[in-house]
Amino acid sequence: MIVEPVEVQDFLLAVIAGALIVLAGAVYALLFAISRIQGRPGLMPFAYAAYATLVGAVVFLARAAHFSGFWTFIAVLMLLGYLLAPHGVWRLCVGTHPEEVP
Amino acid sequence: MAAAAIGVLDTSHLNGGQKLAVKYYTVAIVLFVAQVLFGILAGLQFLYPDFLYGVLDFNVNRMVHINAMVVWMLMGFIGSVYWLLEDEAGTPVVGLKLGEIIFYVLTGAVAVVVLVYLFVQVGPGNDMTRWFINEGREYIEAPRWADIGIVVAVLTFFFNVVATVMKGRATGITGVLIADLLALFGLYLAGMFYTTNVSIDQYWWWWVIHLWVEATWEVLVGVIMAWALMTVLGTRRVVVQTWLYIEVALMFGSGILGLGHHYFWIGTPDYWFWIGGFFSALEPIPLVAMVVHAVYDSGAHKMRNSNHPTLGWVIAHAFGNFFGAGVWGFMHTLPQVNLYTHGTQWTTSHGHLAFFGAYATINIAMFYVAAQKLRGNVWMGAGIAGAWRWKWALFLLNAGMLTMTVALLASGYEQSFIERAIEGATWSGYFAGQSHPWFVQGMQWRMWGGWVMLLGLALLLWDLFTIGAGETRKAYSPSEDEAARTAA
Ligand code: HEM
Ligand code: HEM
Ligand SMILES: [Fe+2]
Numbered sequence: 001m002i003v004e005p006v007e008v009q010d011f012l013l014a015v016i017a018g019a020l021i022v023l024a025g026a027v028y029a030l031l032f033a034i035s036r037i038q039g040r041p042g043l044m045p046f047a048y049a050a051y052a053t054l055v056g057a058v059v060f061l062a063r064a065a066h067f068s069g070f071w072t073f074i075a076v077l078m079l080l081g082y083l084l085a086p087h088g089v090w091r092l093c094v095g096t097h098p099e100e101v102p
Numbered sequence: 103m104a105a106a107a108i109g110v111l112d113t114s115h116l117n118g119g120q121k122l123a124v125k126y127y128t129v130a131i132v133l134f135v136a137q138v139l140f141g142i143l144a145g146l147q148f149l150y151p152d153f154l155y156g157v158l159d160f161n162v163n164r165m166v167h168i169n170a171m172v173v174w175m176l177m178g179f180i181g182s183v184y185w186l187l188e189d190e191a192g193t194p195v196v197g198l199k200l201g202e203i204i205f206y207v208l209t210g211a212v213a214v215v216v217l218v219y220l221f222v223q224v225g226p227g228n229d230m231t232r233w234f235i236n237e238g239r240e241y242i243e244a245p246r247w248a249d250i251g252i253v254v255a256v257l258t259f260f261f262n263v264v265a266t267v268m269k270g271r272a273t274g275i276t277g278v279l280i281a282d283l284l285a286l287f288g289l290y291l292a293g294m295f296y297t298t299n300v301s302i303d304q305y306w307w308w309w310v311i312h313l314w315v316e317a318t319w320e321v322l323v324g325v326i327m328a329w330a331l332m333t334v335l336g337t338r339r340v341v342v343q344t345w346l347y348i349e350v351a352l353m354f355g356s357g358i359l360g361l362g363h364h365y366f367w368i369g370t371p372d373y374w375f376w377i378g379g380f381f382s383a384l385e386p387i388p389l390v391a392m393v394v395h396a397v398y399d400s401g402a403h404k405m406r407n408s409n410h411p412t413l414g415w416v417i418a419h420a421f422g423n424f425f426g427a428g429v430w431g432f433m434h435t436l437p438q439v440n441l442y443t444h445g446t447q448w449t450t451s452h453g454h455l456a457f458f459g460a461y462a463t464i465n466i467a468m469f470y471v472a473a474q475k476l477r478g479n480v481w482m483g484a485g486i487a488g489a490w491r492w493k494w495a496l497f498l499l500n501a502g503m504l505t506m507t508v509a510l511l512a513s514g515y516e517q518s519f520i521e522r523a524i525e526g527a528t529w530s531g532y533f534a535g536q537s538h539p540w541f542v543q544g545m546q547w548r549m550w551g552g553w554v555m556l557l558g559l560a561l562l563l564w565d566l567f568t569i570g571a572g573e574t575r576k577a578y579s580p581s582e583d584e585a586a587r588t589a590a
Contacts, residue, residue, distance in 0.1 A: 002372045002375050003375055003379075003437045003438050003441075004438065005437075005438045005439075005441045005442070006438050006439060006442075008519070008523040008524075011439070011442060011518065011519070011523065012515075014438075014439055015433045015434070015439060015443075018432050018433040018434075018435075018436070018439065019429050019432070019433050021386075021432065022386045022389075022390065022428050022429045022432050023429060025386070025387070025390040026389075026390050026393050026424065026428075029390050029391065029393040029394050030393050030397060032394065033393065033394040033397035033398060034397055037397060037398060061436075064438075065436055065438035065439065066438065070376055070380075071379065074379055074380050074383050077380075077383075077384065078383055078384070078387075081384055081387045082387060082390065085387050085388075085390065085391040086390070086391060086393075086394045088391070089348070089391045089392070089394040089395055090394055090398070092344065092348060093394065093395060093398040093399075096340060096341060096344040096345075
């Protein structure tokens with residue numbers, strides 16, 4: 001088969017890692033946005049701590065699911081996507097709300 | 103006719119499109135109730151397999167449960183489009199009379215289809231069955247004659263929308279709406295394609311199901327949300343429209359080929375492992391990115407709004423969509439994991455949370471918009487009489503759904519382990535998985551969640567019919583308030 005399924009003993013941790021990726025991604029986005037909009041740079045380290053959790057979860061999932069070749073590329077793309085998407089949307093927000101001063 | 107007083111339930115408060123919308127909403131609500139009742143019957147049959155056996159079999163209850171869901175949600179969406187159409191286009195709906203006739207035709211057809219489901223349960227599977235009884239294909243099992251009727255009805259609806267926009271004003275919102283409706287209805291044709299090869303059949307069937315819920319419905323809801331945010335929260339048009347364009351790009355970008363996550367095990371070529379893995383790994387990112395936008399905008403106008411229940415359900419939608427589609431979806435989407443979870447109660451857990459969280463919520467939010475206007479744009483902010491009702495309905499429906507979701511997850515986890523991993527997906531493993539105590543307990547807990555939802559639903563109905571009664575204050579208007587503050 002073209003993919004190597006996770007081992008039974010890794011199954012639970014693999015799905016938890018999956019959930020954690022999305023959750024940590026959202027916490028990162030949330031803290032990032034709050035930190036920017038309320039002008040609280042002190043929150044930013046926590047945002048990146050959430051992102052670090054996401055990185056850990058991606059690495060764990062990639063190993064448990066025996067990622068190699070193209071699948072490794074998917075993992076890297078996920079890391080970049082979750083990292084950059086909040087920045088991108090922030091820029092778009094600033095660009096499209098010209099007259100508002102939050 | 104003179105407009106009725108504020109607080110009095112009267113359709114004279116509405117424009118033509120909105121009157122038709124209320125009819126659609128009414129049928130949607132009836133079908134929502136049917137959905138929940140048949141879900142309860144099906145759920146009970148997991149625990150008591152003899153219950154109604156030979157009278158209303160599990161396959162029938164399940165079918166009515168999920169077909170009613172698809173139809174009530176679509177009717178809710180159609181209603182919502184009629185609701186906002188005149189406001190958006192700035193002109194009365196063109197061909198409304200025709201739309202009205204089609205509404206009755208559609209409702210009659212749905213009633214006939216359901217009666218046939220309920221009374222003709224056993225028989226041969228031949229062309230006659232396909233044309234008049236049941237077409238197969240989960241969620242869209244309506245027989246061929248009804249398919250054709252649906253296509254005609256939908257074309258009429260589409261005509262109403264396009265003709266109205268062409269006569270009136272075209273906006274970014276209506277532009278996205280028309281393109282999306284075209285895709286949404288076009289996809290339905292893929293589900294009518296007839297073949298005797300089950301792999302090909304499933305291949306096209308997923309075009310409808312997946313490309314509906316993970317692409318076209320998601321965008322349609324974006325359109326409705328954009329409009330709702332403008333009217334309820336007073337968000338500026340340029341803001342919601344830009345947000346809508348981004349959402350369309352991101353959702354379609356990852357959602358369309360995310361389709362591949364249904365092509366792992368049905369006999370389609372191997373490259374779908376990569377396509378499905380690649381795109382569906384990226385699918386939650388738009389949902390995550392939207393968090394930034396939500397924070398940005400709530401910071402900008404501090405949540406002053408004209409309709410508290412609607413805002414409550416819009417927030418439930420944001421969370422429900424994120425958890426149901428994003429978290430629950432991604433958890434089982436990689437083939438390395440899906441091998442174990444495919445078709446277990448794990449899938450059902452995701453299906454329930456995602457459909458409820460993303461689509462039931464937004465329809466209910468619009469029902470409250472209608473309830474407000476039906477009483478002459480009555481006050482629905484702080485201090486309305488009987489506010490406990492909408493709050494408890496919101497709480498019970500969501501808490502019941504969460505209970506169900508978690509219970510189903512437990513059962514699904516057990517199935518993945520016992521049936522798939524240990525017993526190797528064998529026939530005996532299938533049954534071993536379903537008699538394990540963890541599975542049975544999950545099914546019991548699911549019922550508790552179901553009863554709580556039923557209670558919440560009863561409260562919701564009561565509230566929709568009574569909210570705002572006897573209230574004499576006019577609704578808070580975010581745009582007038584904004585104007586006043588800017589002038590000051
Ligand atoms: C609001 C959006 C969504 C809704 C309403 C929804 C609903 C559903 C439903 C009802 C099923 C079961 C279909 C069946 O009867 O077999 C399903 C299956 C599935 N969904 Fe979703 N879904 C949504 C979004 C997502 C997302 C974003 C992902 C991935 C990131 C995802 C991944 C999957 C997968 C992999 C399956 C197949 C499960 C299996 O193998 O049995 N879904 N979805
Ligand atoms: C009283 C509450 C409910 C109960 C007891 C219930 C029960 C059930 C049962 C027993 C099934 C069949 C599962 C199977 O074949 O293994 C089912 C399927 C389904 N229900 Fe519900 N349901 C309820 C409410 C809802 C609601 C509110 C929604 C969505 C808005 C929903 C969406 C679905 C979907 C999408 C499926 C097909 C998913 C699949 O089989 O994977 N249900 N439900
Ligand atoms: Fe899908």
